[in-house]
Amino acid sequence: MTRVAIVGASGYTGVELARILCNHPNIELTAVTSRQYAGMPLAEVFPNLRSKVSLVCENLTTSEICDRADVVFAAVPHKTAMDLVPQLLGAGKKVIDLSADFRLRDVAVYEDWYQAHSSAEFLAEAVYGLPELYRDAIGGARLVANPGCYPTSIILGLAPLLKANAIDVHTIIADSKSGTSGAGRGAAVGTLFCEVTDGFRPYKVGGTHRHIPEIEQELSVLAGEALQISFTPHLLPISRGILSTVYATLRPGFDAAALQALYHSHYDNEQFVRVLPSGSLPATQYVRGSNFCDIAFSVDSRTGRIVITSAIDNIVKGAAGQAVQNMNIVCGFPEATGLEGAPFFP
Amino acid sequence: MTRVAIVGASGYTGVELARILCNHPNIELTAVTSRQYAGMPLAEVFPNLRSKVSLVCENLTTSEICDRADVVFAAVPHKTAMDLVPQLLGAGKKVIDLSADFRLRDVAVYEDWYQAHSSAEFLAEAVYGLPELYRDAIGGARLVANPGCYPTSIILGLAPLLKANAIDVHTIIADSKSGTSGAGRGAAVGTLFCEVTDGFRPYKVGGTHRHIPEIEQELSVLAGEALQISFTPHLLPISRGILSTVYATLRPGFDAAALQALYHSHYDNEQFVRVLPSGSLPATQYVRGSNFCDIAFSVDSRTGRIVITSAIDNIVKGAAGQAVQNMNIVCGFPEATGLEGAPFFP
Amino acid sequence: MTRVAIVGASGYTGVELARILCNHPNIELTAVTSRQYAGMPLAEVFPNLRSKVSLVCENLTTSEICDRADVVFAAVPHKTAMDLVPQLLGAGKKVIDLSADFRLRDVAVYEDWYQAHSSAEFLAEAVYGLPELYRDAIGGARLVANPGCYPTSIILGLAPLLKANAIDVHTIIADSKSGTSGAGRGAAVGTLFCEVTDGFRPYKVGGTHRHIPEIEQELSVLAGEALQISFTPHLLPISRGILSTVYATLRPGFDAAALQALYHSHYDNEQFVRVLPSGSLPATQYVRGSNFCDIAFSVDSRTGRIVITSAIDNIVKGAAGQAVQNMNIVCGFPEATGLEGAPFFP
Amino acid sequence: MTRVAIVGASGYTGVELARILCNHPNIELTAVTSRQYAGMPLAEVFPNLRSKVSLVCENLTTSEICDRADVVFAAVPHKTAMDLVPQLLGAGKKVIDLSADFRLRDVAVYEDWYQAHSSAEFLAEAVYGLPELYRDAIGGARLVANPGCYPTSIILGLAPLLKANAIDVHTIIADSKSGTSGAGRGAAVGTLFCEVTDGFRPYKVGGTHRHIPEIEQELSVLAGEALQISFTPHLLPISRGILSTVYATLRPGFDAAALQALYHSHYDNEQFVRVLPSGSLPATQYVRGSNFCDIAFSVDSRTGRIVITSAIDNIVKGAAGQAVQNMNIVCGFPEATGLEGAPFFP
Known part of the structure; x- marks a missing residue:
């Protein structure tokens, strides 16, 4: 043991x-x-x-x-x-x-x-602990830097596109929404029940959230060039869950079928990434309590943009679950050990 | 009477x-x-x-x-x-x-x-019933077309920028989040309490929501040229409220102070639009039950984009309240009659 | 002024x-x-x-x-x-x-x-500021002691029964549920969003809540004899609202029709008490943001008990609204001034 | 298999x-x-x-x-x-x-x-499928009648008291609160998100809920005599969870220490019943997603009543989880198989 x-x-x-x-x-x-x-x-x-x-x-x-x-x-x-x-x-x-x-x-x-x-x-x-990108390095690491919650949802959503050079990397806008558990358990007026429930708000608007350099670091590696993104976090009146809606201008030559194939080829061997069938969209309640990241994309032919939506449970795939996934890799256990539970809904 | x-x-x-x-x-x-x-x-x-x-x-x-x-x-x-x-x-x-x-x-x-x-x-x-844009015409109208909820939040947020030619009109992305009352009172599985609570989801992603032509019509008038936007609606686990986060690339020559002045000059005579002081951000819970539209903007100097955030109560300023405001104008009553109540919080 | x-x-x-x-x-x-x-x-x-x-x-x-x-x-x-x-x-x-x-x-x-x-x-x-019981005294008072939130809901629910000697006063059990605003705005872990949402809990079980002597004082006056009650408060994952479910053994001779008449005669001149028609039940969401107290009762013929259910908005009729009602009486303003707003739903 | x-x-x-x-x-x-x-x-x-x-x-x-x-x-x-x-x-x-x-x-x-x-x-x-009461009979059954959700919470809470003849069986009042999943997934206005959220209501007040005969049947067996209860269900704005607050008059001779020992001797071998230490109270959020039933009691020395509070997840211990527990017993699998997951909080 x-x-x-x-x-x-x-x-x-x-x-x-x-x-x-x-x-x-x-x-x-x-x-x-x-x-x-x-x-x-x-x-x-x-x-x-x-x-x-x-x-x-x-x-x-x-x-x-x-x-x-x-x-x-x-x-x-x-x-x-x-x-x-x-x-x-x-x-x-x-x-x-x-x-x-x-x-x-x-x-x-x-x-x-x-x-x-x-x-x-x-x-x-230190190895950046996103197994879907760095599995081999994690396996030999003594120090794994477990990713931030927002970055996990955004990087997994964009990785196939950036690797395939499918989007204009200077047009990326990530609009993310997180459950309140992300704000921690410290006693504070701003996260009291009555301040959060039945409400919704942005925070750290305008490129000031500390997850930005982390996201940009990994997206730049994937893109093969330095890039900058716009990122806006918001506070949801739920405990668990992050949903990121990511916009980028699509390069010519990528239609929906090709993109779907791209996502599948990228993730079909991943136990914790579920690429949704065309026409389906992720929702935080469908990953609740699990280590899954659900991803879908939609092509907006009117504007030439692709819209990627991805959902995780911020304290599982966005924190504790991914950390256990990393431990499993580091220790040589089957990667899903302890993480097999299906999301609970409702 | x-x-x-x-x-x-x-x-x-x-x-x-x-x-x-x-x-x-x-x-x-x-x-x-x-x-x-x-x-x-x-x-x-x-x-x-x-x-x-x-x-x-x-x-x-x-x-x-x-x-x-x-x-x-x-x-x-x-x-x-x-x-x-x-x-x-x-x-x-x-x-x-x-x-x-x-x-x-x-x-x-x-x-x-x-x-x-x-x-x-x-x-x-028919007169488009957004009093902040069409007050005079509403006053003489026999048919007022009361605006959609999403359009109200987005158009009011962008109007000063478009009139001042402050943004690149081909870069507008509106990421909007609405309370569930917007889905109506029809019995449907998708809006049952257990399907919505403790969750968050996008819908009609990829440029398919019917509010898009309405938004584009009014933004185009304001801009003086035809434009298209990306628009993604999401469903919030709250009853009332819309918050729109709108992104656009800023044209040169507009700094934060000038933009703040622009918003104030545009809206300081409006009873139902509250331009927030720099550093403050809107939240749906601060307009709950009222006819207010709260607006703030942030300049992201890293990416050259401006991020506008605006909040309304979708069934007041986004529907019934704005309708009464229009009636007041049509009938010659003081415009705020019946709409004086402060938002209730918590 | x-x-x-x-x-x-x-x-x-x-x-x-x-x-x-x-x-x-x-x-x-x-x-x-x-x-x-x-x-x-x-x-x-x-x-x-x-x-x-x-x-x-x-x-x-x-x-x-x-x-x-x-x-x-x-x-x-x-x-x-x-x-x-x-x-x-x-x-x-x-x-x-x-x-x-x-x-x-x-x-x-x-x-x-x-x-x-x-x-x-x-x-x-000091005059106990429950206008439905002490209106005349309030009118002449210089010090009004505004009632607690739980007591308001319980006393108004039981007053007609006690005055009519309709229940065994030694059998009263009040099971009350309150929204979280009742816990105040102090920063505390126990009232953080994540601790309260999607949950429900009792507190101060076993006769220890400080509203007990206040409730007993007023019920004893109404009954004309000293009495003690069982009272259990619970914390609801809502901001506003109290619903009290009160049980007592009915004395012989009171059928449902007589009791309905009793409640109506007691409250039909009260602007802020709504006696519900037989078959209807109160809900906190129907008094939200208003000064109303909604009351219904059901006779359980199997057990001989009456069950009274009453709902208020704890920060309106249970605090601020009732305080303004008292001010209006003290100052000689029409009693409902400033409190005319209908509850908002949804 | x-x-x-x-x-x-x-x-x-x-x-x-x-x-x-x-x-x-x-x-x-x-x-x-x-x-x-x-x-x-x-x-x-x-x-x-x-x-x-x-x-x-x-x-x-x-x-x-x-x-x-x-x-x-x-x-x-x-x-x-x-x-x-x-x-x-x-x-x-x-x-x-x-x-x-x-x-x-x-x-x-x-x-x-x-x-x-x-x-x-x-x-x-048919064997009534409450393993804590009927484990042996379930083991030999071909038909297990899985208990109702409310009955599970109430019967488990009262069983030790009734077996020990600790309460006056004619004074039992059960005030129960259930999450909305108990109302099922049928499309209905009454369980729409906007009707339920930020609200709370009783239903079927006055002894009319169909779980009453089931509760009385089992409590009567435990008591050794026919008894009737008052039972009031309420609808909570949460998905999962039932909390029952049960009142009864304590018979002489039972102090808190003796009662605590009674509960422990009754349940300490039960994997899914957690008797809370004195001073702790159950909450639905602490059993969420699990097969646990958490139970506490408080003695109200002022009124001579005992107040039992018990919490379950209504769709786990109150339905699906208990059903799997029964299957495990019927099939000879270890009783907790598939049900080992800890509750998730927050």
């Missing part, structure tokens, strides 16, 4: 990691850390876990974590992660880092959008 | 018209028609109206409607409206038509997107 | 008071206080109020409040109110207090459920 | 059965029937099932069903079930019937609350 720790277990990513891992047949969850809830059973912090997880939250030192675990999920905020992760690696651990600290390869870009980076020497080694 | 009838009172637009009109000091609501609920008090169909509206739904002939009312709100589906409206006009009535039948000036465009038009001779006379 | 101040305007009761008062024809809102938001326009704290309320939140002394206002709504927490209110009264102001501090006539009961009372000498003078 | 069919797969119970069964290691799902959707893949009716269930909905004869399956889940409406089930039994099949047709042992009671029963001869044989 591989021993696994969750560092920073008291957020929504933490509880979802615990939910998935508590039934994983190849691992044993051996430690869950939380400064705030130290001493409290995780199943009291998150009563859904009663009788499924018996671990108590602890405020462990890094060395104690290393004594307990072979693989560590770092579910701590960025900046905290850049200090923690090198120590874990130094102790010979495999790390799945869910923060943004090791996603960007260019330290200057990181420092432009975040703050000074104290562990930039690990950026080259 | 002006006598007013609502034809087709049993939908969500009907109940909202009744809610607004029951406290309107200049009119008397004299008839509410519904084939389905004929004989039932409207306040039993919609129990929120108990003790506020005592009328019974009736299945009236057009001539009976004409006997009862001076002004008629036609809240029937398109195609039904094109048969009804000419009869009402023929009897000398003023008509606010909430269907799509008289919104498009070009019958060929109408017939391309809808079906054959049996009353095309009235298209030239 | 009567000058009115809201002390403690930054909570959900405060914004609702401002929403109602901004269209009230007989008063002028002259001050809104908030320590937390001092210096910020109330319409920035609550953007729904943009263009409707121009006041800036201030951290005023009591004497400054007294300089500005003739009537004061005290929307501060209990304990804070007991210090503030006597000073306002001493300056000759009329006070509508929305806290619990002056609702209980017996100081010992207050101190048993809350804490020591520093202004107990005002308890005898 | 045991071959399994779902008859009536196009409702919410059907999709949930398919979701659970598609990962069940001991069975093969071989047929899903639906008249309405015959010819359509089940994964098009319910897109969450894409790539998990490849079966096409068929309109099969009973004999075709019998050719395909060893065990049949009958998820058809009552009355339909009473015709179907005897034929399946006659062909030697094991049947888990999710309708009400075989739950009541006394045909007169059935006919009083439903309609004439055409297969009353099977009532004596």
Whole structure:
């Protein structure tokens, strides 16, 4: 049994990691850390876990974590992660880092959008944990930088088009909508029930969201040239789910049938990407609680644009589920282990 | 007292018209028609109206409607409206038509997107009922074509930019999200609570929604040249509200301060348009139940695009409220009569 | 114009008071206080109020409040109110207090459920602000203790039965469900969107909620004898609304027709109580945004119990709306002024 | 591999059965029937099932069903079930019937609350499928009558008390609240999103809901004497979940510690019942998507009543999950097979 720790277990990513891992047949969850809830059973912090997880939250030192675990999920905020992760690696651990600290390869870009980076020497080694793009590298990695939720939905939606040079890369606009769990579990007026329910709002409009450099990095690699996108996030009155609507001008020579074939050839061997049949559209409620990414596209012949719509559960494929998928690859387990559950609807 | 009838009172637009009109000091609501609920008090169909509206739904002939009312709100589906409206006009009535039948000036465009038009001779006379653009014409009209909900949010958001020639008109993309009341009150699996709640989905992707020709007609007038847009509607798990996020490439020479001044000069005399201060963003929950349209814009200097966000309550400013605003103008009442209520939040 | 101040305007009761008062024809809102938001326009704290309320939140002394206002709504927490209110009264102001501090006539009961009372000498003078029971006394009061939200729904539902001696007073069980706005606007994990949505939970089960002594006080007066009730509150995933389901054993001699007559005779002159016809049931969505209390009852002949169901909007009839109703009575305005709006649905 | 069919797969119970069964290691799902959707893949009716269930909905004869399956889940409406089930039994099949047709042992009671029963001869044989009460009998049954959702939550909550003679059986009042999936997937105005969201309502008040005889039957067995209850169902604006709040007068001699011990001794060997520690309360969001029933109680010493609160997911433990639990017992599989998933939160 591989021993696994969750560092920073008291957020929504933490509880979802615990939910998935508590039934994983190849691992044993051996430690869950939380400064705030130290001493409290995780199943009291998150009563859904009663009788499924018996671990108590602890405020462990890094060395104690290393004594307990072979693989560590770092579910701590960025900046905290850049200090923690090198120590874990130094102790010979495999790390799945869910923060943004090791996603960007260019330290200057990181420092432009975040703050000074104290562990930039690990950026080259970290593998961007999108298995559909980097499966082989993940398999040999000791540090996996688990992608952001918005980037996962957008990159998977655009990858086949960019690889095939099917769109004008300077016309990409991503309009994304996320459930409120993405805002975290911190007490804040802005995410109170009464502020969010029965409402809808954009935020960080105008090219200011920190997921932009991450998206652009990966899209540029896929396109083979540097590109910039417009990206607008919005807050949905739902717990889980991201739906991204992505616009781009189609290059000549790609009709709907060819594009459908392109998507299928790209994803038909992927267990967690479902290319929808023509005429179907994704919806967050059809991926709820699962690791699936559902993708469809529509060609707007009036304007010459293609519209890609993709849906994920932001705390599964957008965070905890993808992290477990990465762990499975790193550890050599079948990639879908623990992630076989169908989405629940309604 | 002006006598007013609502034809087709049993939908969500009907109940909202009744809610607004029951406290309107200049009119008397004299008839509410519904084939389905004929004989039932409207306040039993919609129990929120108990003790506020005592009328019974009736299945009236057009001539009976004409006997009862001076002004008629036609809240029937398109195609039904094109048969009804000419009869009402023929009897000398003023008509606010909430269907799509008289919104498009070009019958060929109408017939391309809808079906054959049996009353095309009235298209030239009908005034598009967006008071912020056509106030004077509405004042003298006998037939007002009340705008669609999505068009209202998009046209008001773009009007100042188009008039000032501030954007490249071939780059407009409108990504809109609507509450479920927009889908009407017909019994259908797709709008059941369990299908919609805790979810989010696009529909009619790829340039197929019937509001497109209406939006393009008005934007083209504003721009002074024919233009086409990309438009994607989505279904929000809320009752009321539309938020449109609109993208366009900014022409050189327009900085944020100039654009803010432009919006203010355009709308500061408008009672129902609130241009938000820089740094603020609209949200559907802040216009809920009111006739306001809240508008903000952000300049994305990285990509050279402007992002306009606008929010309305789809059954008030997007339907019933705007219809009453039009009635007020047609009848010479102060324009905000009956529409003074502040949005309710939470 | 009567000058009115809201002390403690930054909570959900405060914004609702401002929403109602901004269209009230007989008063002028002259001050809104908030320590937390001092210096910020109330319409920035609550953007729904943009263009409707121009006041800036201030951290005023009591004497400054007294300089500005003739009537004061005290929307501060209990304990804070007991210090503030006597000073306002001493300056000759009329006070509508929305806290619990002056609702209980017996100081010992207050101190048993809350804490020591520093202004107990005002308890005898304060009038319990349920107009349907105490209209005359309210008319002459300088201190009105605005009722709690749960008590309003329960007391109005039971009053006719208790006055008519129709139920066994020792069998009353009130099972109440409240929208989340009742929990206030403080940042707290328990009321975050993700904790509340798509869920339902009881709280303070077993006779521990502080509204119990208030309910029992008023029911005992109505019954003419001391009584105790079982009361269980629950948290609904909605913003606004309380629905109480109240059970009691019916005394012999009261059939459904007699009871219906009893309710009608009791409430038919009340503008804000709607006794539903037999066969209809209340729902929170039919009173949303209004000052109505909808009441129905059902006789369960199998068990000999009567089941009363009553619905209010907890921040209107359960707080701000009832407070304005009380102000209208105190000031001699028509009782429904500012409260004429029909509930909005959907 | 045991071959399994779902008859009536196009409702919410059907999709949930398919979701659970598609990962069940001991069975093969071989047929899903639906008249309405015959010819359509089940994964098009319910897109969450894409790539998990490849079966096409068929309109099969009973004999075709019998050719395909060893065990049949009958998820058809009552009355339909009473015709179907005897034929399946006659062909030697094991049947888990999710309708009400075989739950009541006394045909007169059935006919009083439903309609004439055409297969009353099977009532004596059918086993009421609440494993916590009838595990042994279920193990030997060929016909399991899967309990109703409300009854499951109420009976499990009261069973320890009734067996221990801890409450006055004539004082039981059950106030239950259910998610909207309980109302089924039929197109109806009353369950449209806009009618349900942001609202709450009771229905079938006054002792008229058809789950009453089922609840009373089982509670009477547990109590050892005939009893009647008051039961009021309510509709929650959530998809999944039932929470029942049950009141009864406590007999002398039972303090909280003794009652806590009683519940634990009753349920500590049950995998799907979680007795909460003193001070904790159930919530539907903590059992979401799982087969758990969470139970707590509070003693109200002021009134001498005990208040039991219990929560289930109405389409798992209240329908499909319990049905699979029963199948597991009938087939000799480990009882929790396919039902190990932790509840998902948020």
